Amino acid sequence: MANLAALLVGKQVVNLxxxxxxxxxVAGMRNAGVRHVITSDRFLAKLQQRGIDLDTAFAEATLHPMEGxxxxxxxxxxxxxxxxxxxLPAGVLLWLFGRPGRPDDTAAILFSSGSEGTPKGIELSHxxxxxxxxxxxxxxxxxxxxxxxxNLPPFHAFGLTVTTFLPLLEGIPMVCHPDPTDAVGTAKAIARYRATVLCSTSTFLRLYIRNQRVHPLMLQSVRVVVAGAERLAPEVRDAFALKFNKPIYEGYGATETTPVASVNVPDxxxxxxxxxxxxxxxxxxxxxxPGTSFRIVDPETLKTLPPGEDGLILIGGxxxxxxxxxxPEKTADAVVELDGQRWYKTGDKGHLxxxxxxxxxxxxxxFAKLGGEMISLGAVEDQIRRILGQPELELAAVNLPDERKGERILLLVAGEIDADGLRKQLLEAGVNPLGIPAEVVQVEGIPKLGSGKTDFGAAKRLALAA
Structure with missing residues (x-):
């Protein structure tokens, strides 16, 4: 309601x-020029319970609780x-209460997840x-x-566009739940209101599988499940299909693409x-x-590569x-014009x-560069989980500077693990020795973002501190 009301009167919405x-x-609000924050007394109380210093975070803005x-x-x-x-007709209501805007005016400012550094403010137009x-x-x-x-947070592009604006603008009923990590509460909402479309992340969908209180019948009404925002773990896809008899269709995109660029759909x-x-x-x-294009290019020359060859993924549309x-400098670095079309340089490596x-x-x-060879940190994590037979093990591989090899891999693990035994198992399995972590550090938990993704920036800081 607050988002649509703000857009109606010509404001730019910034979901914090x-x-x-x-x-x-504070940095985000300064950058976006936020002076007023529409919120809720109940929500502010929840934030204080989580130890968030409201006086510091909102010192430069006026809070407007909706209850008041x-x-x-x-x-x-x-x-x-x-x-x-x-x-009254919609046109009259718009004349009375609205402020007409242009299609290319900024409608929303979203801050990137910050999984690899300082969050950037991303301007999305109407x-x-x-x-x-x-x-x-x-x-x-x-x-x-x-x-x-x-139930996805509106400060994330997936939550704002797909599960907030899509149902409201397309006239599709929606049922809201405030916490995507509450698998039982969400499953009860799905069962009670007979929800048919579930959009989530691999991390959150894993919670439905693991929680014994989520019965398969609770998701019986769902006709399509879409996962995005992070890579869908194969074990999550398989376990979800086994428990609920429903496939998960994986999609892809970025905050910079509003966010959805592609998705698997039923045959x-x-x-x-x-x-x-x-x-x-x-x-x-x-x-x-529809209306979107992919192009795989050489990351240095931006020359288009043939199908099957890995390169930098560009998204146009x-x-x-x-x-x-x-x-403007970061914008010019991230968006390039080729053949008369604007393309977003995703920073992802892939192939068509x-x-x-x-x-x-x-x-x-x-990727870590060891001995002149590029080693995928994601692949390192996957092979360790596979060899240990623990697909749900929380870990993060981090590349750190090394005087001899250029870089080395440090593995953060949430839980008990035998480092020497792990190295032996990896060698016996024929893993590339360069992909074997030089150090293994046990931590209480792997840092996570609000979207459920691993916070790689915080993980790197944790690794450096260790």
Whole structure:
């Protein structure tokens, strides 16, 4: 309600990441020029319980709790506004209360997850959001009786565009739950209101599998499950299908692309030719959305590479951001124009197969250079989990400077582990010796962002401190 009301009167909305540090919140609000924060007394109390210093974080802004705003509206005024809103045409309401804007005006400013550094302010236009909503609605084949579960935080592009704006703008009912980590509460909401579309992350979907109180019948009404924001772990996909008898369709994108760029969808049968239209391919992140293009290029020369060859993933389409807030240099570095089209340089390494399905290998920033060879830190993590037979083991591989090899790999592990035994198992399994961690450090927990993804910046700081 607050987001739509702000947009209606021509404001730019900035949904603040309450899981970020006070320093990051203050820096973001200064960068975006935030002077007023619409919030809730109950929510502020929750933040204080989590140890967040509200006086520091919001020292330069005025807080407006919605409970207080509601109390200022008398019964007669509320009834009058209800009547006006119900009876008058939309055009008249817009003339009375709204402030018309242009499609390319900034609608929302989102701050990146900060998983690899300082969060950047990303400007998304009305055109970006409206286009991505329509693209997602088309590929999901939204139906008249659909109901979308909305439990992803609106400070994340996945939560703002897919589970907030999409249902509101497309006229699809939504049921809201405030905590994506509450698997039981979310499952109860799905069962009680018969939700049909569940969008989540691999980390959050794992919680439904592990929690014995989440019965398969609680998700019986769901017709499609989409995972995004991070790589879908194969063990999560398999275990979810085993427990709930429902496939997870993996998608891909970035905050800079509003966020969705591609998604796997159910296969379709063409009854005229009796051919199967392939909409999904396990291990890939699907085909690009209508109006979206992928291009795999050499990261240095930006020369287009052939299908099957790994390179830098570029995303082109109407949902590519306006740019980074107050940072034209970073914008010019991240968005390049090729063949008359704007392309976002994702920083991800991947390849396209001959049918156009995209496979992600890893982040370019998540490679360690040892002895002149590039080692994927994500691959190191996967092979350790596989060899130990612990697919849910919390760990993070970090590259640190090394005088002899250039870099070395340090492994952070949440839990007990025999470092010498692990090295022996990895060698016996024929793992590339360069991919074997030089050090193993046990920690209480792997740092996480509010979206559930590993906070690699904090993990690196933790590794350096160790």
């Amino acid at each position: 990441n309450y899981t970020a540090s006070s320093e990051a919140l 705003l509601r109390a200022e509206i008398g019964k007669a005024e509320a009834l009058a506004l209800l009547g006006i809103g119900s009876l 055109r970006n959001i409206m286009a991505n909503v329509r693209q997602i609605s088309d590929v999901l084949n939204t139906e008249p009786d659909d109901l979308i579960l909305a 379709a049968l063409e009854t005229e030719t009796w051919k199967i239209q392939s909409g999904s391919r396990p291990g890939t992140v699907g085909l690009p959305l 109407v949902q590519v951001m306006k740019g980074y807030l107050n940072d 197969d001959p049918d156009g399905f995209l496979t992600i290998v890893d982040r370019y920033s998540r």
